[in-house]
Amino acid sequence: MAFSRYKDLPNKIKSWNIPLIIQVWIFFLIILFFQLIWGNFEIEIVNFQPFIVISDAIGNFLLTIIPAIVNPLFEVDITREGISLLLPNGLYVNYIFNLSGIKQMCLVIVLFLIVPGPWVKKIWFIPLNLFIIQITVLIRFFMIIIHCLVQPEHANFLPDLLFGPMFYIEILIIWLAWILIVAKTATFRYPSSVNR
Numbered sequence: 144m145a146f147s148r149y150k151d152l153p154n155k156i157k158s159w160n161i162p163l164i165i166q167v168w169i170f171f172l173i174i175l176f177f178q179l180i181w182g183n184f185e186i187e188i189v190n191f192q193p194f195i196v197i198s199d200a201i202g203n204f205l206l207t208i209i210p211a212i213v214n215p216l217f218e219v220d221i222t223r224e225g226i227s228l229l230l231p232n233g234l235y236v237n238y239i240f241n242l243s244g245i246k247q248m249c250l251v252i253v254l255f256l257i258v259p260g261p262w263v264k265k266i267w268f269i270p271l272n273l274f275i276i277q278i279t280v281l282i283r284f285f286m287i288i289i290h291c292l293v294q295p296e297h298a299n300f301l302p303d304l305l306f307g308p309m310f311y312i313e314i315l316i317i318w319l320a321w322i323l324i325v326a327k328t329a330t331f332r333y334p335s336s337v338n339r
Contacts, residue, residue: 163329166258166322173257174311177250189240198243201277202226205284206238213288221288234291244280247310248273254318260326268325272317279313 181188188194206228210221219231227235251272255265283306322329 163322166329169258170254170315170318173254174250174314177253181246181249194240194245198240198245201243201245201280202238205242205281208281209284209288212285213292217289217292219292228288230288230291230295232292232295234295236288236291238284242280242284244276244310247276247279247314250314251276251317254314255321258318258321258326259328260321264325268321275313275317276310279310283309 206223206226210223210228213219213221221231222229224235226238228238229235252269255269255272286305
């Protein structure tokens with residue numbers, strides 16, 4: 144009786160979208176291994192000299208541009224003190240390595256070097272997405288400052304609850320754009336030759 148349920152299994156397997164399933168697994172395995180490697184070697188990665196230089200450049204840009212945008216926009220007086228921004232309500236917002244977006248940029252580079260697709264398209268797609276990540280970093284820092292001005296009592300919750308998942312959703316959307324639109328290595332359409 145139980146065997147009769149599975150006698151049509153070969154036809155059902157043929158109707159699955161195998162290329163998409165394989166690429167979804169590749170995506171999640173790359174993210175999992177990347178997180179494991181980053182977590183185990185985070186101290187060495189954070190102290191890697193090129194990353195320090197990049198992080199300092201990003202931090203200098205953010206700590207300069209945010210007061211220039213927020214001060215006239217909200218009529219406040221945010222001042223920079225070293226690696227911190229002093230808000231009018233007395234809060235300090237410190238720039239740290241985790242706010243630079245370097246981890247997410249490294250993930251995008253690793254992901255798109257490994258996933259299937261034409262290298263000619265990867266040459267422009269990877270830098271475009273590094274730029275998108277940096278735009279997100281700017282928006283994230285801007286939102287942290289605004290949130291600390293408006294609701295300073297919840298300042299600690301915003302980065303953990305909103306921005307961590309936001310980056311991974313963004314990377315998932317970038318990856319879907321790659322496999323479905325740019326590289327066209329998979330599709331959501333199922334094979335039509337098999338009767339279901």
